[in-house]
Amino acid sequence: MKTRGRPSTKAKKETVEVPVTSEPKTQLGPNVAHPPQLFILPEDISKDARIVSLENPRSSNDSRYLVCPERGFYEFTKVAAPKSTPRSLLLSSLDAKAVDNGDNAVEDSNDKLSSSGYIMRDAGLFVATPVDPLFFVLPVLAPVSASKHSDIPKKLFLSGEDYLNKVTTTSPHLSTLFRVDSLRVSIEKRMAAVCDTVDAGDETMYRLSEEKMMKELLKKAKKMSKKGLPASMEDKFIRKALEVPIMSIKREESSLKDEDTPADTPDTQTSTDTAASSFSEASTAATSFSEDSQGTATQTPKTPSIPSITAPDGVVDLLRLRTALFFICSNYIAPHLSETIKKLVLSPTSTVNFAPLEAHLVHLAKLRQEALAARQLGSTSQKRSLEEDEDGESRVEKKRKLEEEEKRKKAGESRGVKNLKKVNTTGMKKMSDFFKKK
């Protein structure tokens, strides 16, 4: 687990602003076998900060996080060039023109590398972005065993110590960090935000309050959506979801409707299509849970000028809010808990009333269905008419010819000939029976 890396990094100012990093003194890095990796870390984190393996609150796998006893938790978001446009990074020493080229070039303090600069084959950057420690505690506050929380009557108050001990069992690296009081305090503060608390002597006992948790999560979601969702999310989950189907145009994004939340885990989510969008997306995503981060303060979320969405007042905001919430759920909250949250958010007791959104989405779904039906109807009828055209053309042609022939025959047929056809000729032999052919 020991990383030996020297990703002492110094970030340039990016067009999309990333938390400026300094060179951490910590000796963290990849194994020797692996090429150096580039990390962009918060500027003034403490010397005690470590990159540790913690249990990913969503996937329950171990993931790497940067934990600073003073500044809190950071997750790593990989910013990578898309596979279609491979890039490399040139790392050169600071006294070269690294500063002013405005590129991703970063001084590498590693002696080996700094002298001549270093070219990183993989242009991936790991950007440390703040993450609310609350997410790490939630799994123990609402353990899976209590997945049917609603019908678990006895939820016990436990001391913060107990909870933290549980956390350290799944994420042993934390045990050392929890010795730092500041970290514990901050975590307990976060716990208090979502828990009912009882003071027992000098200890505070906590018990998860779904109500408070919802409030907290909604707060995050509101914050995330207030500044506008990242463009890609906005486009995929807001614009398309609210798109009014055009009758003549095929729309198939009914599947992209509200219930769809980004399924990406933080890992996959970070490898987005373009570097630019991943910057914006990753950083904007970070805003949702970095309440205290200066990163969010410096965020200037892209709000590209796009045609306005036609939807009733408030619906768009509601959808953004819900999308943000579901995004948080799908990335930072264990599946069982997110299910509960989704149920709660849609329940009438929810502090935010999503009913207008629901109604509008149902309405849209209906419209889409109608459009689809109309299109299918149209296409089949078109098809049929086409078939008819081909098939029918010959049929009509044949019929016409027959009729014409018939008509011609009729025209050339005297009344007498017609009448003779009706004559009963039974018992009359054919002429050829009497007269031989010549």
Place this chain on the structure above:
Amino acid sequence: MQTKPLHNNNLNFAGLPTSFNLCNLVSPIHKMLEARLEQADLLKKVVDAIKDLVQDCNFDCNDSGIALQAMDNSHVALVSMMLKAESFSPYRCDRNVALGVNLTSLTKVLRAASSEDILTIKAEDAPDVLNLVFESSESDRLSEYDLKLMDIDQEHLGIPDTEYAATISMPSADFRKICQDLMLLSESVSIEATKDGVKFTCAGDIGNGAVTLRSHTNVDKPDLNVDIELTEPVSLTFSLKYLVNFCKAAGLSKSVKLCLSNEVPLLVEYALAGNSYLRFYLAPKIGDDE
């Protein structure tokens, strides 16, 4: 002064005939067939008599005349026409040619001809059209029609000369009347020829009827003669509808000849001028005599 107008008139009169003469001179060179009937009536009546029996047929032209043989749709009746070259004046046919004609169409064209008109039919070698010219004998009207011809596959039947058991000659009008009267009662008639005479009998839903003819000679009016030649008694049944149809040719000839033998078709013959004839054959009804 006087000669001038005359002269002018002469020129005018001369102009037209000259052009006609040219036509007449030029046309025979191209014509395969040219047949001139003194009276269009003959062809009109022949076609009228046939057109209710046959729809399309070939007029087979050769140097001996124009012949036609066709069957009705059911193939139970056959019409055979022969217009000998002698019936025309003049008649010229350089090569055998079959003129496929729709009789209804021909009727339409012939309707334009008055009975007294002089009719000339012309056709080229491998013709596309049959050219018909009607000249009014009384006025200078000249009507000219082209009738499109058609290709008709027709089988010709060889009709042997038959010695009939009974041959009855009678006024065509009488025969027509008998057929028409009996048709009102029944659809078929039994013709029974014995030495006593010929008896037409029918039986229908409303009753039955019989007409008997005996040999009869009217010196004053030979047209009314009834002549029965009998080698053996014959009794056959025929469809009256067909017989009535044959009778449309009654206008062609004052008398008609019926020839019967057991087991062979009835022959109804209308003799025309110049050895021409129009003959109808009709298969007897067998096993159906009521």
